[in-house]
Structures are given as structure tokens and as C-alpha cells.
Amino acid sequence: MDYSLRLHVVTDNWVFLVSGIYATLAVTLGALAIGVALGLPTGMARLSRRRWLSMPAIGYIEVFRNTPALVQLIWIYYCLPILTGINMSASVSCTIALGLNAAAYIAEIFRAGIQAVDRGQVDAARSVGMSYFQTLRKVILPQAVRRMIPAFVNETVSLVKYSSLVSVLGVADLTYQAQSLSTTSYRPIEVFTFIALVYFLICTLLSYFARRLELRMAVSD
Amino acid sequence: MPAMVRVEKVSKAYGSLPVLRDVSLEVNAGEVVVLIGGSGSGKTTLLRCINRLETVDAGRIWVDGVRIGATEVNGHERPETEAELNDKRSRIGMVFQRFNLFSHMTALQNVALAPVMVQKMNSTDADALARRLLQKVGLGDKLGAYPSRLSGGQQQRIGIARALAMNPKLMLFDEPTSALDPELVGEVLDTMRKLSEEGMTMIVVTHVMGFAREVGDRILFLEKGVILEQGTPEEMFTRPQNPRTREFLSKVL
Numbered sequence: 001m002d003y004s005l006r007l008h009v010v011t012d013n014w015v016f017l018v019s020g021i022y023a024t025l026a027v028t029l030g031a032l033a034i035g036v037a038l039g040l041p042t043g044m045a046r047l048s049r050r051r052w053l054s055m056p057a058i059g060y061i062e063v064f065r066n067t068p069a070l071v072q073l074i075w076i077y078y079c080l081p082i083l084t085g086i087n088m089s090a091s092v093s094c095t096i097a098l099g100l101n102a103a104a105y106i107a108e109i110f111r112a113g114i115q116a117v118d119r120g121q122v123d124a125a126r127s128v129g130m131s132y133f134q135t136l137r138k139v140i141l142p143q144a145v146r147r148m149i150p151a152f153v154n155e156t157v158s159l160v161k162y163s164s165l166v167s168v169l170g171v172a173d174l175t176y177q178a179q180s181l182s183t184t185s186y187r188p189i190e191v192f193t194f195i196a197l198v199y200f201l202i203c204t205l206l207s208y209f210a211r212r213l214e215l216r217m218a219v220s221d
Numbered sequence: 222m223p224a225m226v227r228v229e230k231v232s233k234a235y236g237s238l239p240v241l242r243d244v245s246l247e248v249n250a251g252e253v254v255v256l257i258g259g260s261g262s263g264k265t266t267l268l269r270c271i272n273r274l275e276t277v278d279a280g281r282i283w284v285d286g287v288r289i290g291a292t293e294v295n296g297h298e299r300p301e302t303e304a305e306l307n308d309k310r311s312r313i314g315m316v317f318q319r320f321n322l323f324s325h326m327t328a329l330q331n332v333a334l335a336p337v338m339v340q341k342m343n344s345t346d347a348d349a350l351a352r353r354l355l356q357k358v359g360l361g362d363k364l365g366a367y368p369s370r371l372s373g374g375q376q377q378r379i380g381i382a383r384a385l386a387m388n389p390k391l392m393l394f395d396e397p398t399s400a401l402d403p404e405l406v407g408e409v410l411d412t413m414r415k416l417s418e419e420g421m422t423m424i425v426v427t428h429v430m431g432f433a434r435e436v437g438d439r440i441l442f443l444e445k446g447v448i449l450e451q452g453t454p455e456e457m458f459t460r461p462q463n464p465r466t467r468e469f470l471s472k473v474l
Contacts, residue, residue: 120321123274124380128335128387129311131303138338142325 009187010194017194020177024202027095027163027173032156034099039106044136046111057107064104070165073097077169094166102159109151113144146217153210157203164199174198223286225250225391225422231270231280233446240266242446244280248391253423255433255454258443259469264426267443268393271424272313273306284313285390311339314384318396320376322368322383328355329364332383339387347386354382358412374405378412385416392416394425398432410436430474434458442466 010017045057064072076097081087088096117140125135167176178195182188226248233241240263248254256264269275271282273289282289287309292301301309323331332351336342342350355361358378368376377397384392394413398406410432417423417436427433433440433454440457442450442465450463458474461467 118321120317120319121323124315124317124321124323124383126307127272127274127310127313127315128383129307129309129339130335131307134338138334139323143323146325 003189005190006187007190009181009185009190013181013185017174017177017181017191018198020172020174020195021198021202023091023166023171023173023176024160024163027091027098027166027171028156028160030095031098031102031159031163034096035102035106035155035159038099038103040110042103042107043110043114046107047114061104061107064101065108069098069101069162070168072101073165073169076100090169091166091171094169094171098159098162098166101162102155105155106152109148109155110144112151113148114140116147117143146214149210149214149217153207157206160202160206161199224248224283225252225285226271226424227281227283228267228271229281229283231267231277231282233266233270233275233278240446241270241277244446244448246441246448248422248424250390250422251420252438253417253425253436254439254441255437256424256426256441256443257428257430257433257469257473261445262443263446264443265395266446268315268395268424268426271391271393272310272315274315284309307339311335311387312390314381314387314389314392316377316380316384316392316394316397318399320368320373320380320400322376322379324368327365327367328360328371328379328382331368331379332386335383336386350386351382354385355379357385358382359408372405373401374408377401377409381409381412381416391422391424394423394427396426396428398427398429428473430458430470442469444469 042057042060045053046061048054048057073094077088077090077093080093121139121143122135125139130138163173164175166173167179170176174195178191182191185191224247226246228244228246231241231244232239240261244263244267246254246267256267258264266275270277271284271289277290281291288298288301289309290301291298292305323334326334329348329351332354333344333347336347336350337344352361352364355364358381360375360378360382363371363375363379366375368379371379380397381392397413398409401409406429410429413423413425413432414436425433425437435454437454439451440454441448442457442461442463444465450457450461450466452461457466458470461470
């Protein structure tokens with residue numbers, strides 16, 4: 001095998017490559033926001049004793065957890081406009097798709113976190129006259145969220161990685177930029193190793209900050 | 222004067238297992254009523270029905286003349302709204318066997334939370350109130366401590382202060398010392414004794430017969446969801462009439 005590394009392919013084009021980070025982060029953060037906003041009520045509904053609330057939530061969670069994310073992305077990009085007549089750019093459509101996917105997982109994280117909070121906490125809050133939502137907001141969620149941090153970071157990290165799927169639909173994220181550069185420069189090893197490193201860095205940093213946050217929040221335990 | 226608590230023919234079952242059968246009870250203002258009985262006798266369930274942490278299958282309950290579990294307007298009753306239930310509950314303090322302090326909050330925050338959330342008190346006043354109540358239960362130096370850093374006895378006294386913060390007319394104690402190490406029981410009982418001396422109406426589920434005898438005005442013996450016998454501590458502990466009461470007391474005394 002005689003392949004000599006030409007690192008200048010990366011150094012000469014690093015602005016082009018790194019410009020993909022913008023799309024990668026935008027998709028990830030957008031999907032995360034959708035995931036949290038939708039995941040919390042879905043997780044709550046999943047826990048409800050009312051079947052008309054819990055059944056749709058279970059259905060939603062199961063559908064999104066048991067179909068490939070790539071298929072979800074493609075389906076929402078190509079099929080949703082046909083069914084609804086709403087046309088979206090690839091990046092918006094991908095953000096929504098990944099967000100819907102993340103919501104299913106985040107709903108389960110919320111459910112598990114809420115279920116792990118001792119039932120006595122609810123009794124105590126209700127006994128002093130606090131309403132269901134006050135109890136949720138002031139007592140259950142603050143305790144649940146602490147326990148959820150590790151699972152939540154996991155989900156964020158996998159979202160960063162899943163965001164690379166959007167390159168398939170032409171969103172100019174890190175992976176897409178790397179593919180372009182690799183085809184024009186014929187240097188896949190340098191280019192793909194470099195972006196793998198970038199993904200690695202983003203995810204490692206995330207985990208690092210999450211661990212510090214976890215330690216800081218552990219004061220009261 | 223109407224009774225502070227009136228329980229009228231209350232029944233409740235968990236599935237096919239009856240836990241309360243046709244229980245009736247009146248508690249006067251300022252009275253300390255102690256519920257005793259073996260596990261599964263329905264003591265805790267009865268307590269939890271009074272502030273509607275449990276719903277009843279049949280029967281009616283009033284606290285301070287206000288119907289719990291429904292709302293009565295001019296003799297007609299309708300289902301109570303959540304706001305009505307919260308309002309009624311806020312006047313009934315409850316202390317739990319396992320303290321149930323909010324673990325992510327300091328002692329002060331635990332006590333100040335409900336006045337802010339439920340009574341819409343401003344936080345300066347609520348903090349002052351919490352400080353005063355924590356001093357009252359002997360924990361004026363632990364305001365900023367988290368529950369996990371405190372002993373069981375200290376936690377339970379915070380639990381009492383938290384319940385008192387809503388200025389309740391009635392205090393329910395569900396085995397308040399059962400989860401405590403023996404040397405910590407005294408400090409919690411002292412706090413409760415002080416409360417009874419101030420005239421608080423109290424219903425106490427406990428296994429500490431010494432306390433029942435000393436502080437209780439009336440002792441109720443429950444078995445299988447029925448009040449088998451009741452009387453003054455004197456009557457109950459020296460000459461119980463029911464053979465089941467005698468048998469129970471001979472085991473625990």
C-alpha cells in the first residue's frame with residue numbers, strides 16, 4: 001500500500017470544511033429544542049392514567065424508536081410535502097425530522113426520570129395544597145432533571161452524530177462538506193479522519209461539561 | 222361548636238381488599254387523637270383519606286366544617302375542583318413517616334415553598350416565616366442545610382415546620398417516628414408535645430405507646446378497617462374492654 005498522507009488538503013480547505021460545523025450544530029440544536037419541547041409533554045402523556053393520552057404517546061414513541069432515523073428523514077422530506085402541500089427546505093425538514101426522532105427518546109428519558117422521583121415527594125407537595133402543575137414544576141422536574149442529565153447528554157451526543165445523516169439530503173453539514181472535498185481532492189483518508197476528529201471533539205466536550213454540571217448539581221444529594 | 226374533623230361512615234377498599242369499613246369519627250378542636258393498631262389495620266389510610274391523598278369509596282368527611290372530596294353549596298353537593306381541593310388541603314398539615322422533604326431544597330426552602338406557591342406570600346415574608354418556624358422546632362442554625370446532610374430527627378422536625386407554614390387547623394401525623402433511630406425519637410415527640418400544648422388539633426398514627434398515653438386525649442384502636450375500641454389513655458391502657466385490644470396492647474407495651 002503506498003498512500004502518503006497529504007495533510008495540506010485539510011489545512012488548505014479547513015474553512016470550507018469547518019463551515020459545515022454551522023449546519024451540524026444548527027440541526028443538532030434545533031432538533032434538541034424540538035425534542036425537549038415535544039418530549040416533555042409526550043413523556044407526561046405516556047405516564048398518564050388516561051388512555052386517550054397515554055396510547056397516542058406510546059404509539060408515537062414506538063414508531064420513532066423502531067424505524068430508522070434515515071428513513072424518517074427521507075420520509076419527512078419527500079412524503080410530507082406531498083401529503084400536506086407544505087414545502088420546506090432540506091435543512092428545516094431535517095431539523096424537524098431529527099427533532100421528532102429525539103422527542104421520542106427524550107420522552108422516555110423524562111418518563112424514567114419522573115418515575116424515579118419518590119412518590120412521597122408528590123404526597124408532601126399535594127398535602128400543603130400545591131397544584132399538580134406546581135408540584136411538577138417545583139418538586140418533580142427539578143429532581144427528575146438531575147437524574148436525567150447522563151441520559152440527556154447521551155441523547156445529545158447521539159443527536160450530534162445522527163445529524164450527519166442530513167448530508168444525504170444535501171444539507172451542507174460537516175459530513176456533506178467532507179464528501180464534497182473528498183470527491184474533488186481524491187483524499188478521503190485525510191478529509192474523513194479530520195471530520196471524525198471534529199465530531200469526536202464536539203461530543204467529548206459535551207460529555208465533559210455534562211459531568212461538571214452533574215457534579216455541581218450533586219451538592220444537595 | 223362543630224367538630225374539627227367529622228368522618229361519617231367511610232369505607233374504602235384496594236381492589237377487593239377492604240381497608241376501611243364504615244368508619245365514623247369526630248375530633249374536637251384542640252383534641253389529640255391517637256390511632257393505634259397493627260399494620261394493615263387502616264390507620265394510615267384513614268389519615269390519608271382526611272386530606273384526600275386517598276379517595277373514599279363511600280362516606281363523607283368534613284374538616285372544620287368544610288366537606289372534603291366534594292363541595293357543598295346550600296345543601297347540594299358537586300364534585301370539587303382542583304383549586305378547591307388544594308385550598309382545603311392547605312389548611313391540613315401532614316407529617317410523613319419517611320419525612321418526604323424536598324431533597325433538592327434547603328431546610329428554609331422546604332418550609333417557605335408552600336406559602337409562596339399556594340398563599341402567594343412574597344418571598345421575603347415567606348423566608349421570615351420559615352426562619353421563625355425552624356427556630357421553633359429547634360433548627361434555627363440549619364436553615365441552609367439540605368435534607369441529606371441532616372439526621373432523621375432533624376428532617377422530621379423540618380417536616381413539621383413545613384406543615385405548620387400553612388397555618389393549618391389540623392395536623393395529621395403518619396407514624397412520624399417509625400423511621401427514626403431510637404435516640405432521635407424524643408426530639409420529634411417533644412416538638413409534637415409542644416404543638417399539642419399550644420392547642421393544635423392532631424390526629425397521630427404511632428406505635429410509641431408512651432407518647433400516646435401522655436399526649437393523647439383519646440386513643441382509637443383499629444383492626445381490619447374498623448374502630449374496635451376507643452377511650453381515654455387511662456381507659457385504654459389500664460382496662461381495655463375488647464379482647465383484641467388487650468391482645469394488641471400486650472404485644473406492644
